[in-house]
Amino acid sequence: MFDPDYDSFLQVLSAGSLSAAARALRLSPASLSKRLTRLEDRLGVRLLHRTTRRIALTEAGRDLRDTLTQTRGMLQAVEDRIAGRGTSIAGRLRMTAPTSFGRMHLAPCLPAFLLQHPQIDLTLDLTDQFVDLLASNYDLAIRVTANVPVSLVGHRLATSGRVLCASPAYLASNGLPATLADLRGHRLLAADGQLPWHLAGPGGSTVHDGISHVRTNSSELVRELALDGCGIALRSLWDVAPALKSGALVRVLPMFAGSHDAAIFAVHPPTPLLNARLRAMIDHLALALDQRIGRCRTTYHRSGGRAGK
Missing domain, CATH: 1.10.10.10 (Winged helix-like DNA-binding domain superfamily/Winged helix DNA-binding domain)
Structure with a gap:
């Protein structure tokens, strides 16, 4: 070419x-x-x-x-x-997604898509590392973010409410913070690039910076550390709603939530014409993920929590 x-x-x-x-x-x-x-x-x-x-x-x-x-x-x-391939839903489609989200929510959405489009040759790589789409061969990336780079095109798939949470054991040993300033005396948990935390609270948007108690590139590990009583984390409801419902995690500082701008996006490099297989995948995920993430929010509300919109 x-x-x-x-x-x-x-x-x-x-x-x-x-x-x-x-x-x-x-x-x-x-x-x-x-x-x-x-x-x-x-x-x-x-x-x-x-x-x-x-x-x-x-x-x-x-x-x-x-x-x-x-x-x-x-x-x-x-x-x-x-060549008349613009409406043919067939051919290679390479995707990348965060590990935990891909395993928990993306993978369950794919069987129906592949059954409907058997001529798609799908590759899905899961990684918590940043993937430069302009320097790679990926067609599509799933990202949980508040900001899609101007160099990429983003399609909003679902909202991503996030809450501060910790295990009952951690809070029993270290106390329950009453204000955002109290977090300075607590162990924070975040994967690389996830701090500072952008929060929405009674006074509007605010930023809380700090250093993660454990350095890791795995967001999935952060959830496990929070469950095991290692500190306080800012986690998406799609990730921790079952733990909040069971009581394995409890919400901390419920007047604060992750920035309302955060959402789940499908992103790809700019193109004058979105090919049919890419459009089909984005449309499928927009419907399927909105339903799945919506159930996570419903689970959380039924457990008595209050999620950010």
């Missing part, structure tokens, strides 16, 4: 290293390095700081990556339209 040097450049970014990209392209690392050097000489700029094990984009490299990714999407959309 592209100049071979452009394809080599994008393959290096997708693979994450020169050696891995060379294996995927069935080239030697030296041959692939020559291709990249040729492209840099042609453009008159340095695109990558690279070794055989690690690469880092320069500002010019990021510009080229974003441009090529958007151009590739536009060309694919034109090809699909001309």
